[in-house]
Amino acid sequence: MTALTVEQLSVQLGGRRVIDQLDLQVESGEFLVLLGASGCGKSTLLHTVAGLQAPHSGRVLIDGVDRTWSDPGERNVGMVFQSYALYPTLSVEGNLGFGLRARGVARREVRERVLRVAQLLQLDALLERKPAQLSGGQRQRVAIGRALVREAGLLLLDEPLSNLDAGLRATLRRELKLLHQRLGATMIHVTHDQVEALTLATRLAVMQEGRIRQLGTPEEVYRRPANRFVAGFIGSPAMNFIEGSIARVGASLQFCATGLRIDLPAQLFNAAPPLDGESLVLGLRPEHIRFATAPGVSSAQIAHSGQDAHIGAGKVSLIEPLGSHEVLWLELECGTVAALNHQGQRYNRGELVKLAVDAAAVSLFDATSGERC
Amino acid sequence: MSAQQLMRPSAPRRWYADPARLALLALLVSAALCFLLPLYVMSLTSFKSMEEIRNTSLFALPPQLSFAAWQAAWSSACTGVACEGISAGFWNSVLIVIPSTLIAVGLGALNGYALAFWRLRGAGSLFAVLMIGAFLPIQVMMLPLVRLLAPLHLVGTLTGIIIVHVIFSMPVMTLIFRNYYAALPRELFLAARLDGAGFLYAFLRLMLPMSLPMLAVAAIMQATGVWNDYLLGLVFAGREHLPMTVQLNNLVNTTTGTREYNVDMAATLLTALVPLLIYALAGRWFVRGIAAGSLKA
Numbered sequence: 001m002t003a004l005t006v007e008q009l010s011v012q013l014g015g016r017r018v019i020d021q022l023d024l025q026v027e028s029g030e031f032l033v034l035l036g037a038s039g040c041g042k043s044t045l046l047h048t049v050a051g052l053q054a055p056h057s058g059r060v061l062i063d064g065v066d067r068t069w070s071d072p073g074e075r076n077v078g079m080v081f082q083s084y085a086l087y088p089t090l091s092v093e094g095n096l097g098f099g100l101r102a103r104g105v106a107r108r109e110v111r112e113r114v115l116r117v118a119q120l121l122q123l124d125a126l127l128e129r130k131p132a133q134l135s136g137g138q139r140q141r142v143a144i145g146r147a148l149v150r151e152a153g154l155l156l157l158d159e160p161l162s163n164l165d166a167g168l169r170a171t172l173r174r175e176l177k178l179l180h181q182r183l184g185a186t187m188i189h190v191t192h193d194q195v196e197a198l199t200l201a202t203r204l205a206v207m208q209e210g211r212i213r214q215l216g217t218p219e220e221v222y223r224r225p226a227n228r229f230v231a232g233f234i235g236s237p238a239m240n241f242i243e244g245s246i247a248r249v250g251a252s253l254q255f256c257a258t259g260l261r262i263d264l265p266a267q268l269f270n271a272a273p274p275l276d277g278e279s280l281v282l283g284l285r286p287e288h289i290r291f292a293t294a295p296g297v298s299s300a301q302i303a304h305s306g307q308d309a310h311i312g313a314g315k316v317s318l319i320e321p322l323g324s325h326e327v328l329w330l331e332l333e334c335g336t337v338a339a340l341n342h343q344g345q346r347y348n349r350g351e352l353v354k355l356a357v358d359a360a361a362v363s364l365f366d367a368t369s370g371e372r373c
Numbered sequence: 374m375s376a377q378q379l380m381r382p383s384a385p386r387r388w389y390a391d392p393a394r395l396a397l398l399a400l401l402v403s404a405a406l407c408f409l410l411p412l413y414v415m416s417l418t419s420f421k422s423m424e425e426i427r428n429t430s431l432f433a434l435p436p437q438l439s440f441a442a443w444q445a446a447w448s449s450a451c452t453g454v455a456c457e458g459i460s461a462g463f464w465n466s467v468l469i470v471i472p473s474t475l476i477a478v479g480l481g482a483l484n485g486y487a488l489a490f491w492r493l494r495g496a497g498s499l500f501a502v503l504m505i506g507a508f509l510p511i512q513v514m515m516l517p518l519v520r521l522l523a524p525l526h527l528v529g530t531l532t533g534i535i536i537v538h539v540i541f542s543m544p545v546m547t548l549i550f551r552n553y554y555a556a557l558p559r560e561l562f563l564a565a566r567l568d569g570a571g572f573l574y575a576f577l578r579l580m581l582p583m584s585l586p587m588l589a590v591a592a593i594m595q596a597t598g599v600w601n602d603y604l605l606g607l608v609f610a611g612r613e614h615l616p617m618t619v620q621l622n623n624l625v626n627t628t629t630g631t632r633e634y635n636v637d638m639a640a641t642l643l644t645a646l647v648p649l650l651i652y653a654l655a656g657r658w659f660v661r662g663i664a665a666g667s668l669k670a
Contacts, residue, residue: 052563073569085560089582098578099568146568 001028002064003154003186004049009058011044011210018044020210021058026188026203028153031180034190035197035233036207042190045207046156049188050079063153073102078147079156082163084139086131092118092142093127099150117149120179137168144179157189161196173199194234198222206230224363228370231283231363237327240284240337243367248276255282255364259333260311265360274364274373281370283363286327289339291347292354313352314339330355419443419638426634442635446643450636452623459640462620466600466647468531469616473538474595480539481546481591482584486576488547489554490562500551507544515608522609529611537609538599546591553587554580589658597648617644 004026011019018041026032034042047053049060051072060068067075087095093114100110118124121141131139140160147155160176161169177200180187191197197204198218205215206229214226225231231239244257253273255262262282266273274280289311314330314337325342330353339355347353364373389395414431419442421435429436448458488496518537519528527533557580565575581588606616615623621644625637652659 047563050563050567052566072563072566073571077567079564079567081560081564083558083560085558085564087561087565087579087583089579098565098570102565102568102570102574102578146564150568 002026003028003030003062004188005059005061005064006045006049007059007061009045009048009060010056011041011048011053012056013044013053017056018210019048019055022210022212024205024212024215026154026186028186029184031177031187031189031200031202033197033201033204034188034207035192035194035204037192037233040207041210042207043158046079046158046188046190049154050077050156051075075154076150076152077154077156078150078152080140080143080147080158080160082159084131084143084160084163086139086142086146088131090130091127092123092129092131092134095131095142096123096145096149099146103150113149113151117145120148121145136164137172140164140172141175144176148183148185153186155185155187157187159190159192162191162193169196176200194236198234206233208233223361224372225283226372228281228283228365231365235285237286237338239363240286240289240335241365242282242284242334242337243279244282244334245277245279246274255280255362257282257334262311262357262359262362264362264364268360268362268364269373279367280373281365281367283365284337284357285361286338287340288358288361289330289337290356290358291339291341291343291345292356311355311357313354316347316349316351316353319347319349328353415638415642419635419642421635423631423633423635439635442633442639443643445633445636446624446640450624450633450640451627452620453627459617459620459624459643462615462617463643465610465614465620466617469534469538469606469610469614470596470599472535473542473599474592476535477539477542477546477595478588478591481543482550482581482588483576484543484547485550485552485554486580487572488551489557490559490575490580491572500547503544503547507548511541511604515604519608528609529613531610531614534606534610534614534616537605538602541605542595542598546595549591550584550587553584557583586658586661589655589661593651593655593659597651600647 002025004024006022006024009019009022009024010017022045024045034045036042044053048055049062051067051070051074055068058068059066062075062077087098090098096114096117097110100113105113114127115124118127121144123138123141123145126134126138126142131142134142140163143160144157147157157176161172164172173196176189180200189196189200201218203215204218204221205212206221207213208229214221214230216226221230222234225234225239228241232241242257242260244255244260247254247256249263252266253264255264312332314332316328317331317336318329320327320329325340328339328341328347330337330339332355341347365371366373417432417435418426420438420440421429422437422439422441425436446458447460449456450458452459452462487493488500518540522528522533522537527536561579561583562575565579570579600616601618602616603618603622607619610616610619621640624640
């Protein structure tokens with residue numbers, strides 16, 4: 001069943017078009033994450049769905065009913081705000097039950113439903129406290145509880161984890177995912193944190209300038225980014241981009257850049273393969289660069305092992321240790337690339353390292369449009 | 374010099390060793406004296422008999438403490454033709470102040486809430502017009518207001534004077550509440566809207582409880598302002614409901630034979646007692662409200 005349909009939605013704020021003819025469908029039970037930099041319109045989209053922002057044109061359907069111009073209270077959506085927006089004069093119980101009381105639900109039922117949600121979120125010991133007496137994580141749970149207590153069909157989360165410190169954020173991220181698995185509710189989560197997006201989403205929408213640039217499972221978005229923007233936005237360190245051109249060698253295609261030749265497998269391309277001599281941009285994830293000098297792997301092995309392509313040698317210019325692995329910044333003839341070293345093999349600055357890439361895992365983008373080929 | 378010596382904070386200077394603080398203190402003390410001296414003279418005079426006033430210095434303590442002047446001021450001094458003291462004026466003022474304050478503060482909060490959170494069409498211009506009202510002297514509006522209220526038979530009634538006070542308080546009341554609510558996080562209001570709260574529910578259950586300090590400030594401002602009003606009371610209250618300030622003026626200006634300074638002073642102090650008490654009892658709230666409005670969200 002479709003929980004939310006957004007059709008041709010445009011929103012203008014102060015004369016500026018913040019959302020531009022956006023279409024989106026969210027199925028019941030999905031955990032959709034809207035990911036984008038600040039100002040990309042992701043929060044505005046959420047506010048428009050909630051009815052807190054009037055659209056300029058387009059439609060919003062919730063559970064199949066046109067709600068474009070409905071009052072926020074009539075839409076059967078729950079929302080968690082970035083600042084939590086807990087009512088400071090009310091206790092936790094008062095906060096959780098506010099929406100039910102505003103709708104005139106009987107006192108006994110309010111009490112029962114508040115208790116049920118409080119138990120679910122382990123807030124039962126805190127019911128009498130005021131928001132000021134709660135820790136950041138507890139406040140966040142109350143905010144989620146307030147959205148849950150109404151048993152709304154659609155839960156909107158507006159950067160709910162961004163006000164927490166890193167450790168707590170990771171814990172609550174897991175709790176949020178467990179909660180979604182347990183309740184099976186439809187959730188739309190807005191964030192600018194790609195880790196949050198990749199770990200939580202069942203489907204991920206990457207937004208830029210009021211448009212969705214790619215919509216897919218986190219795996220699809222990470223492995224086969226639809227354009228250069230998405231490719232560069234997701235992944236840390238970011239994807240390496242190398243400018244070059246296509247050369248036809250017999251039946252196969254080759255990507256050529258200064259000092260670099262990579263044989264491209266035919267299944268790499270979305271539609272028609274590019275033409276001979278067309279200029280393209282190669283996208284290469286740091287983890288797809290391998291080191292020929294790793295123990296047990298000879299450079300000859302890499303060069304001939306199926307799809308791995310030898311791309312020559314790079315000079316180590318910078319090493320960033322990250323505990324479990326390190327990021328090596330390597331200078332190639334065609335530019336500087338980042339690569340991940342998981343092997344425990346030690347490299348020194350200035351050292352020449354022989355490299356290979358997994359040719360099946362690379363992405364190719366049109367040099368002008370930035371779209372995936 | 375060792376590191377330990379460097380780390381030790383310098384001993385705080387005594388207040389009497391700091392010339393700037395001394396100067397400030399001197400200024401404050403002289404300002405306080407300027408304001409307290411008349412009060413001192415008034416209090417002393419009110420406890421003296423006329424004989425003692427004539428024979429002793431202005432600053433001398435009364436040889437015999439006498440409450441006769443206070444009694445006279447309250448219940449028997451002449452205010453014009455009637456000689457019943459200013460007690461009637463006191464009760465009139467109470468009857469005017471209580472509804473004028475409750476209605477003005479309530480409406481001001483509602484206006485401020487509507488202007489700050491409900492972005493209605495024309496709200497900005499309405500607010501601008503209200504602000505012009507706040508800066509126009511009330512004397513300008515006096516005659517038109519009389520002409521307006523006269524056909525409604527509201528001039529010279531308790532209802533009339535209350536309506537006039539509420540009208541004149543609206544710009545300032547609306548302004549302080551609008552600014553207070555504008556400083557609150559807007560997400561609070563949005564959360565309440567999503568929770569299904571309507572215009573009045575969100576106001577009564579959420580915004581009003583959150584504005585307690587501001588309500589106290591507004592109530593103090595309005596109550597003292599209305600209590601101290603003379604002109605509006607004189608024009609609009611009518612003979613039956615003249616407030617205490619008007620009665621006081623009548624008492625002081627009614628001269629039959631000798632001028633009774635002690636009764637004048639006692640009546641003035643009686644009239645000033647209510648605002649003084651309000652500030653003494655609620656001053657803490659006043660300061661807190663002002664601080665809450667300006668510094669904290």
